Amino acid sequence: MDNTVKEPLIHLSKREDMSFGKKWLVRIIAILLSLIVCAGFIFIIIKMNPVEVYEGIVEGAVGTGRRFWVTARDALTLLCVAVAVTPAFKMKFWNIGAEGQILMGCVASAAMMIYAGNALPTGLLLVLMFVCSFIAGGIWGIIPAFFKARWNTNETLFTLMLNYVAMQVVTFCIVYWENPAGSNSVGIINAPTRAGWLPQLFGLDYGWNLAIVLLLTVLMFIYMKRTKHGYEIAVVGESENTARYAGINVGKVIVRTVGISGGIAGIAGFILVSGSSHTISTSTAGGRGFTAIIVAWLAKFNVWAMAVIAFLLVFMQQGAIQIATQYNLNENASEVITGIILFFVIGCEFFINYKLEFRKKHSA
Amino acid sequence: MSVLITFIQKAVMQGICMLFGADGEILTEKSGNLNLGVPGMMYMGGIAGLMAAFYYEKLAAHPNGLVGMILSLLAAFLMAAFGGLIFSVLTITLRANQNVAGLALTTFGVGFGNFFGGSLSTLAGGVGQISVAITGDAYRAKIPLLSKIPVIGDIFFNYGFLTYFAIIITLLMAFFLKRTRWGLNLNAVGESPATADAAGINVTLYKYLATVIGGGIAGLGGLYFVMEYSGGTWTNNGFGDRGWLAIALVIFALWKPINAIWGSFLFGGLYILYLYIPGLGRSMQEIFKMLPYLVTIIVLIITSLRKKKEQQPPESLGLAYFREDR
């Protein structure tokens, strides 16, 4: 027989049976590899000892109590947005519009603070802000969902466009809310009275942020796993045919789910305005709407894994910002490093989902 | 009259950035890849072109505008193509989700641009201090004689070389997609990779080439912004949302390059319309800035209502291809 005949060098097949531990091993290896590449990048570009840089990152992210809480606060916000996109994505509705939904929540919250800030008691004001941002974000989700449900309009592109409409809504509002006049920014809202600011909880500055996000996370976990709605979402995401078969009104589920998804993103906007920045600008959402999609996807929609990934990403970002000031670099280094880490983590899923078989060395 | 001419000129200048981006993305999407990393790749192209010109002018004894131009053009194309390559490896070889990989690429690319842009500014002595005057001037050189013709010269011949290059690339791409064998094959890959595969087309190769070259073309949009629009300098985040507008333009053009040409001028016009309508308050200006996005949304809705086969996105857009899927 002719033994020069060759099989393809690498043969691919799908696998679904990798153990939990092995999956995380692959991911950890990917993160380590990405850190090595980042170290190379840092060394080549700025000629610094990468180990020192990494120490600087850890120092910057959690080095002091204050830094730790800033990291935690931002991680919580990111987690909140990731939780928000989860139900839509689980339904295979590509909601790329979280950024805009957050901003609409911000607008609603800021509007309440500015117009009703000194007229209402704190508790009522906060509740109203919470509800209004939920509604505002929800509407921003329902619009594309309606068109998807009714005419199958491409939701990826629709939600993407709505982000920028939302940004213009923000700049529109800034014109009216400008403070001081001519600055083209809103400034700290209600700085003297702190009306509409989330107060301390358990003596923690960001106690409410923590409480709200953790509660939402737990609720979302239960919603997806244990409720009729969550079941419907899972069925629609798996197959619309099956959903129809089971008598599920697919359109209704899409609109409702994306409404909830947008609403929670709106709550993230509330947390940003009321619980951390106390102001509003087009960059208040700061790309979290996009990063959260990556977080949710990498976590395979498991809310607990999302918490870990969100913390890890923000940790890197905060750390990078710190070394940037420390070494007189610019803070965008953090995005470069985040990008590189994401590439590796996204890429490594392949080795979890597929099996590579190399050509066997046999002659026929 | 002169206001109208200025408006048209400015609209074209805005449009060309998006046209490059849209061209690159059309080519990419024709292969079935939805690369949301376009904004990132445009940043990467812009900064790489600027750096090439900067270092050339700094190091060469007698810098020559033409050489600077060629160097920056190559650098911009290659760097953005590298962005496309990262996306390709992740989505084609490693079969990662395209939306996720694209967004990560945008995070990376925007950071990359701002990081080096910021560093370069520091090196040059402060924000806005980067000067690549010689190369910049070469990019901004207008067509002699023709540009002097009144009105017609102002409207048609008053732009730098990249403007005409963009239109030539678009026309070539239209020809490529419509009239050549490779264009036909590429269309097939985007419509149905399984069919293309069965017809003996190397799906992976086509996807890689389209995505990498598409990335490079998109990067030229960033270069255009840096060189001709800003005259060879860098401001962090100065490029703004034009990358996303380029993606919007792809939808608006219904994946046809020729439509992208006039679409880009329309988008450019809508983008700056608020400056030219007298009596607009600042708040109304902001509303006007929504127009390109609103128009895109309306086009999106209308095409989904009409369901005309020829106007839909490539059938397999956004999906990874695995031959042995079962």
Next chain:
Amino acid sequence: MEQTYAIELKNITKRFGKIVANDGINLKVKRGEILSLLGENGSGKTTLMNMISGIYFPDEGHILVDGKAVSIRSPKDSFDLGIGMIHQHFKLIDVMTAAENIILGLKGNAVLDMKKVHKDIQELVDRYGFDLDPAQKVYTMSVSQKQTVEIVKMLYRGANILILDEPTAVLTPQEVDKLFEVLRNMRDDGRAIIIITHKLNEVLELSDRVAILRKGKYIGTLQTSEATVESLTEMMVGEKVSLDINRPMPHDLKKRLTINNITCTNEDGLHVLENVSFEAFGGEVLGVAGISGSGQKELLEAIAGLTKLSSGSVIFHSPEGEDIDLAKYDAAQINELGVRHSFVPEDRLGMGLVGSMGMTGNMLLRSFRKGKGFFTSLKAPKELAEKIKEDLDVVTPDIDYPVRRLSGGNVQKILVGREIASSPAVLLVAYPVRGLDINSSYMIYNLLNKQKERGVSVVCVAEDLDMLLEFCDRIMVLCDGKVTGIVDARKTTKEEVGRLMTSHKEEQ
């Protein structure tokens, strides 16, 4: 001297996970002959051919073309060897024209000369007498036109080894005759042709030799001249087939469904059901026969409330004596009305079940709305899952193991088990035993029979006439969306049903 074959397969094995789709298959085809590859659904015919056409790569074994060992890693390799495969699901790009599809992936001048291409195609079309406009867009074509495009595509590329995967399944008898004529012409040109089929009459009419596969294994090759329907059937199914399905006599018939003149249109505005009327009774099995795509799917979905009707009514006579017109409601409302009907759809994992969920999750599919409140209760579905696993011998590591990873037989047991668990008044089943092994098949027959004896009205769509004749009480035949006859299954013959299945077309 050893004769060289156009194509020769040696010991080919292909596995998908734990399933062995092909187990050590040997096959030879000469030039100038037509070989039929015969086997039941799921016997591994298509998988085997996909390895010749480069879609799959064999795990073990060798492929020889013209006596030379080759490695076919991609469809391109396959083309280069002169192999052309016409798949059951056409591989055509809808938005392109016939000509564009035909030249797809070919080498040649970079700039296309479509005029010349059209002319060349027209010549081929005229030579064989096809009916094809090279400039027509594929999405406007009928199924047989699309098949024509596929065949012309292969001819245009000069394929000399042609593989056709169940080419006649979607054709009218006239179209079949025409196709066979073309195939014979091509054989006489010295081409090697493999036709995948499970229809014995076609094997006998067309082919020179016939190779038989059974459950992924190679059984043998016969000269067609020496083969008979009986011998082929025996090789195909193993033991001599008297299906020997138990069929209790229906008794105590009660009218459950009255279908009045229903008409149903598809996306393209074509009638997929036209003025269909019949009645179904509790206590009997009504079979529905027809060529695939004659409206069977739409009929069941219409009764289940999943398809909108353009006209007509579906009256359900409930055991409580009410008459409800189901055509006025959708599936969700029918469910709320408390109409007890169950549906086992053709697409088990894509419609009847949620592949990524376990048995428990799938039990919930029909009952998750039950109970007040916001939360789902998992207790009842868990118990039901355990019971079905026990009663029907479902082989699964765990009741929460994703059903997608189970074998076809187990999947069907879970689906049927769930559907009969709600003690329906009407039970709709589509292709209940397709792809199932013998044991599972009999278990399903028994389950359905039990339902019939309990007074359930069973409506069963199937393609296997032998099964319909032995299992049903009455058989309704559909052709082109119309009812061409309703016959007594105990008295009719296979020939009569076969004639009704195509009768409408022959009248034309």
